[in-house]
Amino acid sequence: MTNRVDAQAAALNEVITAANPAVADMLSTRGRRIYFPKLGILAQSGEARGKTINATIGTALAEDGAPLCLPSIASQMNLPKGAAFPYAPSPGVPDLRQQWGKMLLDKSPELAGKTFSQPLVTCALTHGLSMAAYLFCDDGDVLLTPDLYWENYDLIFGISYGTTIATYPTFTPAGGFNLDGLRKAMAAHAGNKLVISLNFPNNPTGYTLLEKEVPELKKLLVAEAQAGRRLVVLLDDAYFGLVFENGVYRQSLFADLCDAHENLLAVKLDGPTKEDYVWGFRVGFITFGVKGGTPALYQALEAKCAGAIRANISNASMPAQSMLLAAWKNPAYAVEKQQAYDTLKTRYQEIRRVLAAHPEYREAFMALPYNSGYFMCVKPCRADPEKVRQKLLADHSTGVISLCGILRIAFSATPLAKIEPLFASLYQACQAV
Ligand SMILES: Cc1ncc(COP(=O)(O)O)c(C=O)c1O
Structure with missing residues (x-):
């Protein structure tokens, strides 16, 4: 990697340093060097917008100026051509970003009155995590995570960006989130900067912090920041x-x-x-927030992130962004979302019922703490989880995931009527191996 920093990147770095030098320190080498080009093709294209002849853009237009598209493709879409076929801007469709920002406020009322960046559109969360790693993780930087984490972090942070993934036990013996483990892990990793990831509801465990655990977590992180450590909390x-x-x-x-x-x-x-059950749409968001964050700071971070997105995928799916924007403005959306939530909640409650109704299952496996999300996990008491998984596949026509000495059960994908048989099979498989 050359060390040359383009003048446009240097200008963004100066803005960030002036607004908050700690945030400038958090940037990776790539993060310091990236910028969203204000000059060049994008700028020239912008200047030509609305002109009688605009021969700047790298898409094809029909004789009437509409996107030149193939009817065999267009006929499958309910969207206006202009909302489906052109490129989206690298940071995302402006109305969609604004709408998600508004929805963040509705979902987390505590955000009211606080400053944060505009959300930028990524190619779903995987890409958002990857962009966070791009901006903040250098080879050898440490990412702290509870030991039960989504395995793709290994590829994103570990393999792709050379980050050292350091873990602490997720739960205390009493079954709460292991805040003391986090405290000890922070102390065990020296250095000016630490990247910390927190994922709730958690994959794989299905655990979300209890209300009473949140102030303690905040206190812990603030104390670390107060001591001078730069923390990037994902x-x-x-x-x-x-x-x-x-x-x-x-x-x-x-x-x-x-x-x-x-x-x-x-x-x-x-x-x-x-959240909205659109796994294949590949739309997600990345949003930044820091105490005292100014519009200039956020715009500079957004410009860096938009540059990383442009360098990486150029922009996320336009038809998906258009469909989501229309859905979020549709009055039916909230009702439909509630119905989907109820479907998952009913399955969650069925698991609680089945486990309470079968105390004998506890001889064979223990449920890890769970209260949310798509999954719950069990730990076989004596049996090897991988052997249980194999047994379930071979003798019960049932698939679960075995990882880190536990079994992950996606109730999100298990119809209500199959939950009781699933746990009965699990019990039998644990006893058999
Ligand atoms: C914890 C967690 N983060 C991120 C993702 C990635 O989501 P997306 O499909 O939006 O990339 C997943 C997907 O399984 C996940 O479980």
């Missing part, structure tokens, strides 16, 4: 909104952390993938 909110118990935190931790301390940059990764 909030992977992939399963946001799917909380099924009282006393469980329903807002995003972003609302608590986006103004927690000048040395703590909160980076929210979220999107409709799981």
Whole structure:
């Protein structure tokens, strides 16, 4: 990698340093060098917008100026051609970004009055996480995560950006989130900067912090930031909104952390993938928040992130962004979303019922703490989880995931009537192996 910093990147770095030098320190080498080009093709294209002849853009237009598209493709879409075929802007469709920003406020009322960037559109959360790694993770930087985390973090942070993934036990023996483990892990990793990831509702466990755990977590992170450490806190909110118990935190931790301390940059990764059941649409968002964040700081971070997006995927799917924008403005959306939530909640409650009705299952497996999301996990008491998984496949025509010494059960994908048989099979498989 050359060390040359383009003048446009240098200008953004200066803005960030002037607004908050700690955030400038958090940037990776790539993060310092990236910028969203204000000159060149994009600028010239912008200047030509609305002219009688605009021979600047790299898309094809029909004789009437509409997108030149193939009827065999266009006939499958309900969208106006202009909302489906052209490129989206690298940071995302402006109305969609604005709408998601508004929805963030509705979902986490604590955000009211706090400053944060405009959300930028990514190619769903995977890409958002990847962009966070691009901006903040250098080879050898440490990412701290509970030991039960989504395995793709290994590819995104570990393999692609050379980040060292350091873990701490997710739960305390009493079954709460292991805040003390986080405290010890922060202490064990020296250095000026630490990247921390928090994912609630969690994949794989289906755990979300209890309301009473949130102030403690915040206190812990703020104390670390106060001591001078630069913290990039990645909030992977992939399963946001799917909380099924009282006393469980329903807002995003972003609302608590986006103004927690000048040395703590909160980076929210979220999107409709799981929230709105559009896994294949590939639309997500990345949003930044830091105490005292100014519009200039956020615009500079957005410009860097937009540059990283442009360098990486250029822009996310236009038809998907258009469909989502229309859906979020549709009065039926909230009702439909509630119905989907109820479907998952009913399955969650069925698991609770089945496990309570079968105390004998506890001889064979223990449920890990769960209260939200798409999944719950069990730990076989004596049996090897991989052997249980194999047995379930071979003798019960049932597939679950075995990872880290536990079994993950996606109730999101299990019809209500199949939950009881699934746990009966699990019990038998644990006993048999
Ligand atoms: C915790 C977590 N984060 C991120 C993702 C990625 O989501 P997306 O499909 O939006 O890239 C997943 C998907 O399984 C996930 O479980």
